[in-house]
Amino acid sequence: YKAGLFCFEKNLNKKAIIYLKEAATLYGKDKDFKKVMKIYSNIGLIYSNLDEYDKSLLYFKQSLKIRKSIGNETDIASGLLDLAYILSVQQDYKNAILNILKALDMANKNQEPKLVLISYNMLAENYQKAGNMQKAAEYMDKFATYRQHYEKSQSKERVSEERIKSVAEISMKDAENRAKQLELELIRKNKEIAEDTLNRKIKAREDSLVIAEGKIALEQSKYEQAEKDRLLAESKSKAEKAQQRLIYAVGIAVITIILLVAFLLILNIRRRKRHNRQLQETNDEIEKQKRNIELKNNELTDAFNKIEEQNNDINASINYAVNIQSSMLPSQDSLQKLIPESFILFKPRDKVSGDFYWFKDTIVNPGKADQHKKIFVSAIDCTGHGIPGAFLSMLSYNLLDNIIEQKKVFKPGEILDELHDGVRKSLRQNESRNRDGMDMAICSYNPDNNILEFSGAKNPMIYIKDNKLHRVKGSIKPIGGILYDKNETLSFSTTTVEIDSPTTVYIFSDGYADQIGEQTGRKLMTRFFRNLLGDIHNKPLNEQRDILDMFLKKWQGNIEQVDDIVVIGFKLFPQ
Structure with missing residues (x-):
C-alpha cells in the first residue's frame, strides 16, 4: 500500500495502480474493508489523472459500495462527491447533480460543514454546465453565504482560545521576568568581587614578571647576534660555490644549444626535400582527380537532364490523372441539389487522392x-x-455505380458486401499477393418515409439529434485487402435511424483526426474531432465546412499534411 502511494507521489501512475490493486487484494482477504475502500478511491483518482474516466468511474463505484456497506454517512457523502466529479467530466450532469444532492443531505444531517461547502460549489458548477443558470446562481449564493458563516464561527473559536491563552501567558511572563532580574543582580555583584580580587593578584605578578623579562631579553639579544654572524658567513660561502656552478652550467648549455640548432637545421632541410616531393605527388593526384570530376560532372549533367525530362513526363501524367479524377468525381454543388443543407471538405495530400x-x-x-x-x-x-x-x-467508384444501377442493390450493408467481392475479384486477391482495400462509410436516405440507413467498413457515422451526439460504429472488416478467418463469413450490417426531428449527419475518413499539430507534435485524435463536430453542428453547413478548414490549417501550422482528408456533413429534416 505504501509503495503504491509512493509511486503515486512520484507520478509513476501505472506502477502505483499495480501496487494498490495488490494491496486491495491482501486487505480484502483480511476483511479490512476500510483500507480497501480508500485504495479503490485512490485508484479511481489515478485513472482520472490518466483521463481513463470509465475505469475511474468503476473504482469510485466500488469504493462507494463498500462505504454503504460500512454505513458511515460522512464516508458515503465523500464517495458520492467523488462519483459526481467523474460524471461531470463525462458530461452526465443530471446524474452528477443527483449524487451531489444526496451527499449534501448527508453532510447537513451529520453537521459536516466542509462537505456542505463542497456540495454547494459542485452544484453551482454542474447547473452552470447543464445550462440552468438560475439554479447555478442560487447555489453559488448559498455557497458564499455558508462559507462566510463557517469562517466567522471558526474565527470566533480562535479569538476565544487566544484570549484565554494570552492572560495566562502574561501572568507567567511577569513572574519569569522578576526572577530573571534578581538572578542577574546577584550575578553582577559576584562578578565585581571576583574581578577586584583578580586585579590585585595580576598586579603583583606583573611586577615580578617585568624584572624576569628584562633579563631574558638581554640574553636573547646576544644569542640572536651570534646566530646572524654565523648565517652571514655560510651565505657568502654558498654564493661563491653557486656562482662557479652557474658558470659551468652556462658553458654546457651554450655548447648544447649550438649542437641542437645544427641538428635541427639538417633535419629541417631533409624534411623540406621530402615535403616538396610529397607535395608534387599530391598535385599530380589532384590534377588527375580534377579530370575525373569533370568527367563525372558531365555524366551527372546528362543524368540530371534525363531525370528532369522524366520528371516532366511524370508531372504531366499526374496532372492528366488529376483531370481524370476531377472529371470522374461529381462537383460538390451537386450534393446540395440532392440535400440542400450539406457540405464536402475534400483535401488530397498529393495532387491525386x-x-x-x-x-x-x-x-x-x-x-x-x-x-x-x-x-x-x-x-x-x-x-x-x-x-x-x-x-x-476509380475502380471503387465504377463498382459502386454498377452495384446500384445494374445489380439493383440498395441496402447499405448489402452494397458493401457486393463491393467487397468486386474489389477482391477485380484485383484477383485470392490468387495474387495484392492486399489493397479501403475503409468507408455509406448512408442511404429515403425522404418518403424519413428513414436513414448506414453501414460502415471500419469507419463510423456520427449523427446529432436533439443536441445529443450519437456514434454508430462500422464493422471491423475492411473492403478488400487481407482476410482473417474470423471475418471470412462476416457480412456488413445495416443500421436504421428514423428522422423524426432535424438531424445532422457526418461521415469521414481518418485523415482529419490523424493530422499532427505543429504546437503539440501529436495527432488531433477522434475524440477531439467528435467534440468539434458537436460544438459546430447548429451552424449553417457551409459555415461548418469553413470552420473545419480553418481549424485544420491552424492546428497543422507548418507541419505537412499526413493523409488525404474527406469530411461530408448533411442535415436532414422530417418530410
Missing part, C-alpha cells in the same frame, strides 16, 4: 406501388494515397 466521395440518387421499384426515391452518400478511404490510391478510387 486515395480518399474520395461518392453520391447518387435513384428510384427504387419504378412503376410499382412501393416506388420511392433513395439518396446514397459515401466517404471512402482507399489504401495509400497519390497515384496508387487514385487507381483504387
Whole structure:
C-alpha cells in the first residue's frame, strides 16, 4: 500500500495502480474493508489523472459500495462527491447533480460543514454546465453565504482560545521576568568581587614578571647576534660555490644549444626535400582527380537532364490523372441539389487522392406501388494515397455505380458486401499477393418515409439529434485487402435511424483526426474531432465546412499534411 502511494507521489501512475490493486487484494482477504475502500478511491483518482474516466468511474463505484456497506454517512457523502466529479467530466450532469444532492443531505444531517461547502460549489458548477443558470446562481449564493458563516464561527473559536491563552501567558511572563532580574543582580555583584580580587593578584605578578623579562631579553639579544654572524658567513660561502656552478652550467648549455640548432637545421632541410616531393605527388593526384570530376560532372549533367525530362513526363501524367479524377468525381454543388443543407471538405495530400466521395440518387421499384426515391452518400478511404490510391478510387467508384444501377442493390450493408467481392475479384486477391482495400462509410436516405440507413467498413457515422451526439460504429472488416478467418463469413450490417426531428449527419475518413499539430507534435485524435463536430453542428453547413478548414490549417501550422482528408456533413429534416 505504501509503495503504491509512493509511486503515486512520484507520478509513476501505472506502477502505483499495480501496487494498490495488490494491496486491495491482501486487505480484502483480511476483511479490512476500510483500507480497501480508500485504495479503490485512490485508484479511481489515478485513472482520472490518466483521463481513463470509465475505469475511474468503476473504482469510485466500488469504493462507494463498500462505504454503504460500512454505513458511515460522512464516508458515503465523500464517495458520492467523488462519483459526481467523474460524471461531470463525462458530461452526465443530471446524474452528477443527483449524487451531489444526496451527499449534501448527508453532510447537513451529520453537521459536516466542509462537505456542505463542497456540495454547494459542485452544484453551482454542474447547473452552470447543464445550462440552468438560475439554479447555478442560487447555489453559488448559498455557497458564499455558508462559507462566510463557517469562517466567522471558526474565527470566533480562535479569538476565544487566544484570549484565554494570552492572560495566562502574561501572568507567567511577569513572574519569569522578576526572577530573571534578581538572578542577574546577584550575578553582577559576584562578578565585581571576583574581578577586584583578580586585579590585585595580576598586579603583583606583573611586577615580578617585568624584572624576569628584562633579563631574558638581554640574553636573547646576544644569542640572536651570534646566530646572524654565523648565517652571514655560510651565505657568502654558498654564493661563491653557486656562482662557479652557474658558470659551468652556462658553458654546457651554450655548447648544447649550438649542437641542437645544427641538428635541427639538417633535419629541417631533409624534411623540406621530402615535403616538396610529397607535395608534387599530391598535385599530380589532384590534377588527375580534377579530370575525373569533370568527367563525372558531365555524366551527372546528362543524368540530371534525363531525370528532369522524366520528371516532366511524370508531372504531366499526374496532372492528366488529376483531370481524370476531377472529371470522374461529381462537383460538390451537386450534393446540395440532392440535400440542400450539406457540405464536402475534400483535401488530397498529393495532387491525386486515395480518399474520395461518392453520391447518387435513384428510384427504387419504378412503376410499382412501393416506388420511392433513395439518396446514397459515401466517404471512402482507399489504401495509400497519390497515384496508387487514385487507381483504387476509380475502380471503387465504377463498382459502386454498377452495384446500384445494374445489380439493383440498395441496402447499405448489402452494397458493401457486393463491393467487397468486386474489389477482391477485380484485383484477383485470392490468387495474387495484392492486399489493397479501403475503409468507408455509406448512408442511404429515403425522404418518403424519413428513414436513414448506414453501414460502415471500419469507419463510423456520427449523427446529432436533439443536441445529443450519437456514434454508430462500422464493422471491423475492411473492403478488400487481407482476410482473417474470423471475418471470412462476416457480412456488413445495416443500421436504421428514423428522422423524426432535424438531424445532422457526418461521415469521414481518418485523415482529419490523424493530422499532427505543429504546437503539440501529436495527432488531433477522434475524440477531439467528435467534440468539434458537436460544438459546430447548429451552424449553417457551409459555415461548418469553413470552420473545419480553418481549424485544420491552424492546428497543422507548418507541419505537412499526413493523409488525404474527406469530411461530408448533411442535415436532414422530417418530410
